[in-house]
Amino acid sequence: MTGGFYSTSLSRPGAVLAPMAGYTDAPMRQLAAEHGALWTVSEMISARGLVSGGDTEKLNLGRPYAGERGRVVQLFGADPDVLAAATSRAEAWFAPAAIDLNMGCPVPKIRGKGGACLLQTPDVAYTLVRAMRQATGLDVSAKIRLGWDHDRSVEVAQGLAAAGAALITVHGRTSAQRYTGHADWDAIARVAAAVDVPVVGSGDITSADLARERQRCGVAAVMIGRGAVGNPWIFTALRDGTEAWPDVGTRARTALRHAELQAAFYDDDSGRLTLRPLRKVLPAYLPDVPAVRDALVQVVTVDDVRRALAPLLDTPDTPAWPESSEGIGRPVAGYAVLQR
Numbered sequence: 085m086t087g088g089f090y091s092t093s094l095s096r097p098g099a100v101l102a103p104m105a106g107y108t109d110a111p112m113r114q115l116a117a118e119h120g121a122l123w124t125v126s127e128m129i130s131a132r133g134l135v136s137g138g139d140t141e142k143l144n145l146g147r148p149y150a151g152e153r154g155r156v157v158q159l160f161g162a163d164p165d166v167l168a169a170a171t172s173r174a175e176a177w178f179a180p181a182a183i184d185l186n187m188g189c190p191v192p193k194i195r196g197k198g199g200a201c202l203l204q205t206p207d208v209a210y211t212l213v214r215a216m217r218q219a220t221g222l223d224v225s226a227k228i229r230l231g232w233d234h235d236r237s238v239e240v241a242q243g244l245a246a247a248g249a250a251l252i253t254v255h256g257r258t259s260a261q262r263y264t265g266h267a268d269w270d271a272i273a274r275v276a277a278a279v280d281v282p283v284v285g286s287g288d289i290t291s292a293d294l295a296r297e298r299q300r301c302g303v304a305a306v307m308i309g310r311g312a313v314g315n316p317w318i319f320t321a322l323r324d325g326t327e328a329w330p331d332v333g334t335r336a337r338t339a340l341r342h343a344e345l346q347a348a349f350y351d352d353d354s355g356r357l358t359l360r361p362l363r364k365v366l367p368a369y370l371p372d373v374p375a376v377r378d379a380l381v382q383v384v385t386v387d388d389v390r391r392a393l394a395p396l397l398d399t400p401d402t403p404a405w406p407e408s409s410e411g412i413g414r415p416v417a418g419y420a421v422l423q424r
C-alpha cells in the first residue's frame with residue numbers, strides 16, 4: 085500500500101526542490117516550501133550511517149523543522165537489509181512524506197556503496213526498492229541519472245517501476261558527465277513516455293520560463309536545484325503562473341530570514357553556532373548588488389548578516405530591474421560555482 089503522497093502532490097501546479105547535499109537542509113527547505121514548492125527532498129543520508137547510530141550530523145540531515153510537511157527523505161546505500169532498516173528508522177525519526185533512493189550521486193566517495201553505481205547493477209536497485217517498500221507504507225521513489233556512462237534510463241526506469249517505485253526522478257546526465265555538458269531533456273521525455281508512474285525531470289532549469297518549456301516534454305513535474313539557491317521565488321512563479329522576481333529589499337530580508345532560520349535550527353546551546361555554510365548561499369539572493377558580497381562571504385553570526393544587509397533591508401519595494409522576456413530575469417552568474 086502506498087500513501088499516495090506523490091499523486092496527491094502532483095494534482096497541483098508547481099515545481100519540486102531538488103536534493104542537494106550541503107544546501108537543502110531544513111532552512112532552505114522551509115523557504116522553498118513557504119514559497120510554493122510542490123515538495124522538497126532532504127540531502128542524501130547514508131542508510132548504513134542511519135542504522136548504525138545516527139550522530140548529530142545525520143540527525144540534522146533528516147530532522148524536520150517544526151511543522152515541516154511534504155518533505156521526502158533521500159537514502160543511499162546498496163544493501164537491501166540496511167536500506168529496509170534505514171527506511172523504518174527514517175520513517176520513525178524524521179516523519180517524511182515519502183522515501184527516495186539515491187541512484188545519481190557520482191561522488192567517488194560513495195561508489196560501491198550506492199548512488200550512481202547502482203546504474204551499473206540495476207537489478208540490485210530493484211531489490212533495494214522492493215526491500216524499502218516492504219519496510220514502509222509510504223511512497224518509495226528513486227532518483228536516477230541517465231546511466232553510468234551511457235543512456236540506459238528507459239530500461240532502468242521500467243525496472244524500478246516494476247519493483248514498485250511510485251515515482252522516478254531523472255537527472256538528464258550520465259554519471260560520467262557529472263555536471264558537465266547539458267541535461268538531455270529528450271532522454272528524460274523518452275523515460276516519461278515509457279513508464280506508467282510519474283516522472284520528474286531534473287537538470288539545468290534556471291528560470292520559470294525554462295521550467296514551463298521543460299514541463300511540456302511530458303514529465304509530471306520539474307525539479308529545480310542550483311537555480312533555486314537564493315531564489316525560492318521560482319517556486320511561487322511556477323505555482324501561480326506569474327513571473328515574480330522581487331525587489332532588492334524583499335530579497336535582502338529573505339536572506340536575513342534564511343540566516344535566522346539557520347541559527348534557530350542548528351542552535352545547540354553550545355555557543356559554537358556558525359553561519360559559515362551560508363557564505364556560499366547568501367550572495368545568491370543579491371547577484372545584482374555586488375557591493376554586499378564581500379561582507380556576506382565572511383559572516384559568522386546573524387548580526388554579521390544583519391550588518392551586511394543593513395543598507396538594503398529598508399529599501400522600498402521597487403523592482404530591481406525591468407522583467408526580461410526570458411523568465412524572471414535573474415542573472416545566474418553564480419550558477420557554475422555550485423558544481424561538484
Ligand SMILES: Cc1cc2nc3c(=O)[nH]c(=O)nc-3n(C[C@H](O)[C@H](O)[C@H](O)COP(=O)(O)O)c2cc1C
Nearest residue numbers: 102103104105128255286287288289308309310422
Ligand atoms: C551541490 C549539489 C549537491 C547535490 N546533492 C544531491 C543529493 O544529495 N542527492 C541527489 O539525488 N542529487 C543531488 N544533486 C543533484 C541535484 O538534485 C540535481 O539533479 C542536479 O543538480 C541537476 O539539477 P539542477 O541543474 O537544477 O541543479 C546535487 C547537486 C548539486 C549541485
